[in-house]
Amino acid sequence: MENWDLIIIGAGAAGLAAGIYGARSGLKTLIIDEKMAGGTTGDAPIVENFPGFAQVTGAELAEKMTLHCKKTGATLHELEVVSSLDLKGEKKIVKTNHSTYEATSVIIASGAHYREINVTGEKEFQGRGVSYCGVCDGPFFKGKRVLVVGGGNSACITTLYLSGLAAEVNVVHRRDAFRAENALVKDLESKGNVKVYWNTAVKEIKGEKIVKSVVLSDLKTGENKELSVNGVFVQVGESPNSQLAREAGVEAEEDGSIRIDINQRTNIPGVYAAGDVTNHPVRQIGTAVGQGITAALDAYSYIRRPYYRK
């Protein structure tokens, strides 16, 4: 069995940042990703909020991070799927579709996936008007008309954020009341440029190259209505990719996000989590990088200075 100091699961922003710090600290570091390295960063059409890059495509940023990580000496296994974890012992066992590895410490940086609404046009216009992140893409819709889909806390927070940028924010919700904190709902109701469509679902997203309109369906009357919008923000939930970790005994919140402390430690000694897979309240490239760094440095202490272990 191949032996490593540190194995990182996921080569997105969190995993690559952890890899840079692990390898530069002299740890024998392996990063495994089921896809090509770069993670979700590569899906962002344009990134305008990562310090040092006023404007960069997600693909370019992901490539730069990957090259940087490789240069530090971390070993990167792409297109290799982690299939099970055994984390309880002194040595952590990571099984993939290719091999079985052993490590003193493991960082779970497997990200999250946004839930989709699965309507015609959603896939076609992703990155061309359809977004899953208000903070990421809201500023591209300054002075425009947008639509938010959903009725929970994330939908309300996104609506409030967009109401300060867009000319008009329409919200569609399948029910007749929000399922969000009262304070958020009150704040939202006070906004003059927000309009809510209750008992309504999106039937189709239409456009030519970019989003132009949506077809809304009234769930009570069955009537359809076309609304012209420039952007659609889908906010119907996010699922952390934490199943393997949870099966191996890593504690998570109800929504599946891994519970971490300030050093990115999980409940299992030597096992860390970083980035979108965690219960950190902000899910951005910058925060994923910061968490990856913290995890790698604490893992370094765990591996090299075991006398400090609690």
Ligand SMILES: Cc1cc2nc3c(=O)[nH]c(=O)nc-3n(C[C@H](O)[C@H](O)[C@H](O)COP(=O)(O)OP(=O)(O)OC[C@H]3O[C@@H](n4cnc5c(N)ncnc54)[C@H](O)[C@@H]3O)c2cc1C
């Ligand atoms: C369309 C879009 C636009 C965005 N725009 C911005 C923006 O402008 N600015 C910003 O700051 N943030 C933006 N974000 C959010 C940002 O991309 C994420 O917060 C950040 O990339 C998360 O990094 P991560 O490393 O935690 O996870 P990810 O980047 O998702 O990486 C996780 C990696 O783990 C791998 N993985 C998962 N399971 C396994 C397994 N079993 N075996 C092996 N590998 C596995 C995945 O393949 C993936 O590569 C955007 C997100 C999206 C979707």
